[in-house]
Amino acid sequence: MPLPLLKKVLPAHARLTLRKLYWLSRSWLYAGRKVYCLLCEGSFRTxxxxxxxxxxxxLCPRCHTVERHRLLWLFLQEKVKxxxxxxxxxHMAPEPRMQTRLKGLLNLRYRSADLTSPVxxxxxxxxxxxxxxxLFxxxxxxxxxxxxxxxAKALQELRRVLKPDGQxxxxxxxxxxxQTLENPQALTPQQRLQAYGQADRFRNxxxxxxxxxxxxxxxxxxMEYALSRTPEEQTRLGLGKKEIIFVATPLVHEAK
Structure with missing residues (x-):
């Protein structure tokens, strides 16, 4: 069945499940011990x-996480506990594998949220x-x-629902x-594609x-947290170069 037709026929959850099974079925092709994915806990040759x-x-051959996902999971384990x-x-715009790991932790009260994501x-x-x-x-x-x-409005909302000592x-x-690039004339998806390289972006x-x-x-x-590891360990864990985690804490938490 052609891919466009498959997208119309199958619900999003079914498509995601099929993708996961496909990734899992192909991951054996990359069996090895050179690299290790922190999120799916699999070892691969690359x-x-x-x-x-x-x-x-x-990209992890099994769970399809990338550098920033693995780095964030390492940070969550070591610094956030x-x-x-x-x-x-x-968890805004949840990455499927990250969500699976977080939902499985009984010490958390976990919610994920997005405007349209099926997961x-x-x-x-x-x-x-x-x-x-x-609350959070x-x-x-x-x-x-x-x-x-x-x-700016999104950040204000995130700050509002964050506890005074939250992160x-x-x-x-x-x-x-x-400086951040914002073009107020880029109003349509096509204009945003031309301005920012993606139709669903509003700024670079x-x-x-x-x-x-x-x-x-x-x-x-x-925090360039990958630097907490040696270059060899950065490569083995696939943490990437120059990935930054911004840790934001409220200066003042005003009730409205």
Whole structure:
């Protein structure tokens, strides 16, 4: 059956299940001991190229996670103690494998949310979250804000539902230019494709990403956490180069 027709006939959950089975069936082709995926706990002879730029050693052959996913999971284990602490967790735009691991932790009260994702537990707009103030100890938001019409409003909402001593962990694709690129004339998907390289983007973040987050009432620490490992270990775990985790904590938590 042609792929476009398959997408029309099968529901999203069924398509995702088929993809997982396909990945699992092919992963044996890459059996080996040179690299190790922290998320599916599989060992392989190599990670695979991925992305439009074909990043080498990026994609796990079994669970299809990439560098930033593995790095975030390492950070959650070591710095957040995600497997030990009782935490209220909100996971925006959940990555399927990450969600599976987090949902399996009995110490967490876990919710995932997205506007349209079939794997998300709640279908919500990040710019108008339905959750009460100060509910979550931890919020994960990876590669989301570039795809939101008003990233400032989204950050304000994330701050509102975060506990005063909570943490918001952010990841984003950062472009080399100093300032974030936003074109107010790019209104249609085709215009956004031309402006940002993706039809569903509303901006290309520059090196000022941390400052943009801080402007919405956060203290922000940028952590290149892969550097906590030797170069050899970075390669073995497929952590990637220059992946940054932004750890944002509320400066003031104002009740509204």
């Amino acid at each position: 990670f695979l190229p991925f992305g439009t730029e074909r990043r080498p050693q990026a 995600i497997t030990e602490k009782p935490l209220e967790v909100l 998300a537990m709640d279908h919500v707009d990040i710019q108008a979250l339905p959750y009460p103030d100060g 100890d931890l919020i994960l938001c990876s590669h989301v804000l570039a795809h939101v019409p008003d990233d 918001l962990l952010l990841q984003a694709r950062l472009h080399p230019h100093a 973040f520059g090196q000022d990403f941390g400052q943009r987050v801080a402007a919405q009432g956060f203290s922000v620490e940028a």
